[in-house]
Amino acid sequence: MRAYIVDPKITLGDEINSSTFFRVCRAELERHVELTIISSEMVIQSMITPQKQDIIIFFNRSDNDYSRVFNTFIKDANQVGVQCLPIAMTEIHRVPPSITSTSQSFDVKEALGRRKLTESQYETVATAFSREAVSMLQPTLTRRNMVLFLSHRRSDGEQIAGAFYDELCVRAQARFRDLSDILVGENAQDIIERNLRKSDAIVLLDTPKCGESEWIQLEIKMALAMNLPIVWVKLGSDTDRVVNNFQPADKPHFEISDIDLNDRRVDQNLVDSVIQMAFEISRDNAKSIFDNLLRIRELEREGRIKLEILNQHQYLYEVSIPRQKLRYAQKPMTHIISLYGRIPQEDDKVIFKSSLLEQGYSPHPRMGHAYDAALMLAPIPSQNNLDLIEEPHFIDSCDEYVNSLSLHFQNSITTNIKQKKGVIISGAFPDCEPEYQQYLWKAINAFVQATLDRNGTVIFGSHPTFQQVIFDVSKLRRPSDYISAVHMYISKHFATQAMVDENMNYATVTATDDIDNDRSKSLTAMRTAMIQDEDAICMIVIGGKANRPHFLPGVDEEIEIARSRNLPVFLIGSVGGRTAEIATEFQTNGWQNKLNPMSVEFNEELMLSLDYSNLASKLLDQLGM
Numbered sequence: 001m002r003a004y005i006v007d008p009k010i011t012l013g014d015e016i017n018s019s020t021f022f023r024v025c026r027a028e029l030e031r032h033v034e035l036t037i038i039s040s041e042m043v044i045q046s047m048i049t050p051q052k053q054d055i056i057i058f059f060n061r062s063d064n065d066y067s068r069v070f071n072t073f074i075k076d077a078n079q080v081g082v083q084c085l086p087i088a089m090t091e092i093h094r095v096p097p098s099i100t101s102t103s104q105s106f107d108v109k110e111a112l113g114r115r116k117l118t119e120s121q122y123e124t125v126a127t128a129f130s131r132e133a134v135s136m137l138q139p140t141l142t143r144r145n146m147v148l149f150l151s152h153r154r155s156d157g158e159q160i161a162g163a164f165y166d167e168l169c170v171r172a173q174a175r176f177r178d179l180s181d182i183l184v185g186e187n188a189q190d191i192i193e194r195n196l197r198k199s200d201a202i203v204l205l206d207t208p209k210c211g212e213s214e215w216i217q218l219e220i221k222m223a224l225a226m227n228l229p230i231v232w233v234k235l236g237s238d239t240d241r242v243v244n245n246f247q248p249a250d251k252p253h254f255e256i257s258d259i260d261l262n263d264r265r266v267d268q269n270l271v272d273s274v275i276q277m278a279f280e281i282s283r284d285n286a287k288s289i290f291d292n293l294l295r296i297r298e299l300e301r302e303g304r305i306k307l308e309i310l311n312q313h314q315y316l317y318e319v320s321i322p323r324q325k326l327r328y329a330q331k332p333m334t335h336i337i338s339l340y341g342r343i344p345q346e347d348d349k350v351i352f353k354s355s356l357l358e359q360g361y362s363p364h365p366r367m368g369h370a371y372d373a374a375l376m377l378a379p380i381p382s383q384n385n386l387d388l389i390e391e392p393h394f395i396d397s398c399d400e401y402v403n404s405l406s407l408h409f410q411n412s413i414t415t416n417i418k419q420k421k422g423v424i425i426s427g428a429f430p431d432c433e434p435e436y437q438q439y440l441w442k443a444i445n446a447f448v449q450a451t452l453d454r455n456g457t458v459i460f461g462s463h464p465t466f467q468q469v470i471f472d473v474s475k476l477r478r479p480s481d482y483i484s485a486v487h488m489y490i491s492k493h494f495a496t497q498a499m500v501d502e503n504m505n506y507a508t509v510t511a512t513d514d515i516d517n518d519r520s521k522s523l524t525a526m527r528t529a530m531i532q533d534e535d536a537i538c539m540i541v542i543g544g545k546a547n548r549p550h551f552l553p554g555v556d557e558e559i560e561i562a563r564s565r566n567l568p569v570f571l572i573g574s575v576g577g578r579t580a581e582i583a584t585e586f587q588t589n590g591w592q593n594k595l596n597p598m599s600v601e602f603n604e605e606l607m608l609s610l611d612y613s614n615l616a617s618k619l620l621d622q623l624g625m
Contacts, residue, residue: 001033001034001053001054001137001138002033002034002035002036002050002051002053002054002137003029003033003034003035003036003054003055003056003057003133003134003137004035004036004038004050004054004055004056004057005022005025005026005029005035005036005037005038005056005057005058006038006056006057006058006059006070007022007037007038007039007040008021008022008059009039010038010040010041010058010067010070011058011059011060011061011066011070012059012061012089015089017089017108017119017122018059018087018089020122020123020126021059021087021089021108021122021123021125021126021129022059024122024123024126024127024130025057025126025127025129025130025133028126028127028130028131028134029130029133029134031290031294032134032290032293033134033137033138041067041069041070044069044070044073045069049076049077049080050077050080050082051080051082052080052081052082053137054077054082054083054137055082055083055084055085055133055136055137056074056077056082056083056084056085057085057087057133058070058074058084058085058086058087059086059087059089059093060086060087060088060089060093060094060095060096060097060105061093061097062090062092062093064095064097064098066097071097071099074097074099074100075099078099078100083103083136084096084100084103085103085106085133085136086100086103086104086105086106087105087106087108087129088105088106088107088108088109089108089109090108090109091107091109093105094107106129108122108125111125111128111129112125114432114433114436115432115433115436115576116430116431116432116436116546116576116577116580117574117576117580118580118581118584120584120587120588121573121574121580121584121607121608123608124573124574124608124609124610127608127609127610128284128610131287131290132283132287134287134290135283135286135287135341138313138341141283141286141287141289141340141341141342142279142282142283142286142341142342146200146201146275146278146279146282146342147198147199147200147201147343148168148199148200148201148202148203148275148278149195149196149199149201149202149203149219149223150164150165150203150205151202151203151204151205151216151219151220152204152205152207152210152216153205153207153209153210153212153213153216155209155212156207156208156209156236156261157205157207157209157210157235157261159261159262159263159264160205160207160235160259160261160264160266161205162264163263163264163265163266164203164205164266164271164274166264167266167268167271168271168275193222196219196222196223196226196228197226197380197381198343199228199343200228200229200278200282200342200343201228201229201230201231201278201281201282202219202220202223202228202229202230202231203230203231203233203274203278204216204220204230204231204232204233204248205233205235206232206233206234206235206244206252207235207236207261208236208237208238208239208240208241208242209241209242210242210244211241211242211243211244211245212242217246220246220247220248221246221468221469221472222472223248224248224441224468224469224472225381225445225468225469225472225473225476226380226381227285227379227381227441227442227445228381229278229281229282229284229285229438230248230249230438231253231254231274231277231278231281232247232248232249232252232253232254232434233252233253233254233255233256233270233274234252234254234255234256235256235259235261236256236257236259236261237257238257246468248434249429249434249437249438250429250431250434250437251434252434253274253277253434254270254273254274254277256270281438282342283341284438285341285379286341286342286379287341288379288398288399288442288611288613289315289339289340289341289377289378289379289398291610291611291613291614292339292377292398292399292401292402292613293315293339294611294614295402295406295613295614295617296317296319296402296405299405299406299409304321304322304405304409305319305320305321305322305405306319306320306332307319307320308320310336310355310359311355311359314338314351314355315338315339315340316336316337316338316355316359317336317337317338317339318334318335318336318371319334319335319336319337319405320332320333320334321333321334321335321405321408333372334370334371334372335371335372335373335374335375336356336361336371336373336374336375337374337375337376337377337401338352338355338375338376338377339377339378339398340376340377340378340379340398341378341379342378342379343378343380344376344378344395348376349376349393349395352374352376352393353374353393356374361374369392371392372392373392373393373394374392374393375393375394375395375396375401376393376394376395376396377395377396377397377398377401378395378396378397378398379397379398379399380395380396380397380398381397381400382396382397382399382400382476399446399449399613402613403449403450403453403613403617406617407453407454420534420535420536420537421451421454421455421456421457421535421537421625422456422457422458422459422487422533422534422535422536422537423447423451423456423457423458423459423536423537423538423539423540423620424459424460424530424531424533424536424538424539424540424562424567425444425447425448425458425459425460425466425470425539425540425542426460426461426539426540426541426542426544426554426555426558426559427440427444427541427542427543427544427555427575427577427579428463428543428544428545428554428555428577429543429545429577430543430544430545430546430575430576430577430578430579430580431545431546431576431577432576432577436576439574439575439576439610440542440543440575441469442612443542443543443572443575443612444466444469444470444542445469445473445612446612446613446615446616447540447542447572447612447615447616448469448470448473448474449473449477449616450613450616450617450620451616451620451625452473452474452477452478452485453477454620454625456485456620456625457484457485457486457487457535458470458474458485458486458487459486459487459489459530459533459535459536460486460487460488460489460530461488461489461490461526461527461530462488462489462490462491462494462495462503462526467488467503467506467507470486470488470507471486471506471507474486474506474507475506482506482507483504483505483506483507483508484508486506486507486508487507487508487510487530487533487535488503488507488508488509488510489509489510489511489512489526489527489529489530489533490503490509490510490511490512490526491511491512491513491514491522491523491525491526492511492512492513492514492522493514493515493517493518493519493522493523494522495511497511510529510530512525512526512529513525523554523557524557527554527557527558527561528561530558531558531561531562531565531567532565536567537567537568537623537625538567538568538569538570538596538619538623539558539559539562539567539568539569539570540569540570540572540619541555541558541559541569541570541571541572541579541582542572542575542579543572543575543576543577543578543579544577544578544579545577545578546577546578546581547578547581553578555578555579555582556578556582559582559595562595563595568595568596568597568598569595569596570595570596570598570603570606570619571583571586571595571603571606571607572606572607572612572615573606573607573608574607574608574609574610580607583603583606583607584607586603587604587607591603598622602618602622605618606619
């Protein structure tokens with residue numbers, strides 16, 4: 001399976017933005033797949049015709065006036081079943097060549113707009129496009145028959161959930177619904193948690209009484225802490241709707257107000273759209289394995305591990321980790337890993353173990369296995385459920401594995417235990433489509449987990465959604481000291497003493513005064529206290545509401561307060577929103593008076609990269625944590 005990418009000069013001539021897109025796309029594809037660069041028409045005329053499993057990437061013209069050589073190349077490729085991926089740089093380029101008009105163009109302008117990114121961030125959407133192309137070449141990374149978890153309120157959502165369940169059955173879509181799948185006498189919470197951990201995505205059926213349910217709150221909190229995709233479907237009118245104080249995004253993916261919740265029927269188009277949305281978000285999650293593979297290869301380049309490819313198609317590798325040097329020789333620790341872009345199922349386990357035998361890893365009758373562990377690594381949370389473990393073979397989080405490798409070498413460096421290691425997390429949902437707001441959760445999870453794993457302190461201002469996610473992650477990563485590991489600041493303008501007392505069960509809470517019963521003044525007081533936290537060494541800014549007239553975004557004020565204290569600030573721009581705008585302003589000005597002492601190259605990476613785990617690791621390394 002190979003990707004072919006046509007230099008935009010062949011179809012568009014010299015055009016700066018398309019050249020940037022091409023450069024980034026080429027670099028990303030070269031990391032993961034076999035790639036052929038078509039740099040001239042002479043190359044087209046001399047090359048072998050692509051095969052059925054291949055893809056061809058090219059840039060559309062606005063006038064459809066392609067050369068004879070290019071048209072012949074695309075026509076021949078279509079005849080053998082090659083998939084074409086046209087790119088439309090602007091709205092006038094959206095129509096692909098007539099000989100491949102059935103191919104949907106990748107609309108760069110729309111991709112920027114939907115993510116609320118600026119035109120300076122072509123590199124971000126080029127990276128996202130490239131990874132989608134890779135997933136098309138390697139379809140085993142994702143699947144359409146996903147495991148979907150239906151989260152619903154029984155009192156007014158039982159019928160509509162039943163209708164969804166029925167439609168998923170018709171489509172042979174795997175699903176879990178507590179009313180149908182929990183037997184009498186079983187522990188409901190344990191069953192729900194077990195199935196949630198095995199799900200590819202959660203579908204929240206948000207009916208008017210949904211806000212009453214503690215179970216739904218628990219399910220959403222768990223899903224966010226696990227970084228699971230959530231498709232939010234708001235159903236019914238807002239009349240008498242119970243306010244839900246814990247929401248997965250700023251707005252739902254789908255909103256159907258005119259619906260009879262007592263009728264066990266649902267529009268099939270809605271069900272299909274929900275399935276497609278779940279697939280798209282899950283597929284995006286699957287691309288994170290490439291980030292983790294890149295981090296593993298970086299450890300290999302640094303000489304810390306040895307990496308041997310056993311089966312490229314299955315992403316099967318042998319990882320050799322040197323043991324501590326003692327008087328006598330020791331064999332390296334050996335892990336066999338296989339990377340998955342989805343939740344491995346029972347048949348995957350059978351194939352995995354069969355592949356180990358094919359590679360010569362048959363167990364010795366007395367000495368056992370030649371490796372220390374054989375791991376199926378997926379974009380899932382760290383697995384603590386013993387039901388999933390069959391020593392030495394088990395399924396675990398790819399993030400967890402790579403982080404553990406990094407920390408294994410990081411821990412060999414002596415650090416000052418009393419050193420300040422507080423990281424302020426600043427941000428809010430960006431103004432973008434709900435499926436892209438998932439990037440906010442990915443970024444928050446990555447930086448919070450990395451900080452906690454390095455014995456650091458997470459500092460943040462109270463946010464009704466963020467706080468529970470941070471609480472859950474801290475309890476998982478730091479079970480013995482999670483309260484001291486999180487410093488939460490909250491204003492008495494918004495919180496009662498009872499709320500403050502409740503939050504003290506999960507974090508070290510500082511409640512600031514209500515200033516003149518004024519929301520703005522009270523927020524400023526809380527932000528100032530947070531940024532003056534004695535443990536703080538930096539502030540990480542993620543998302544935030546975009547700038548608009550007569551409105552000062554909260555991240556702007558927090559950045560100004562941090563600058564007045566000479567606290568370094570790092571802008572995670574690819575999440576979008578106000579952070580993307582600020583980062584673009586600095587980039588436009590050549591990063592003059594930038595917010596931190598790191599290099600321009602590193603700030604560019606913070607602005608553009610979608611690999612939040614890698615960014616967190618690099619940033620904390622540079623901060624000496």
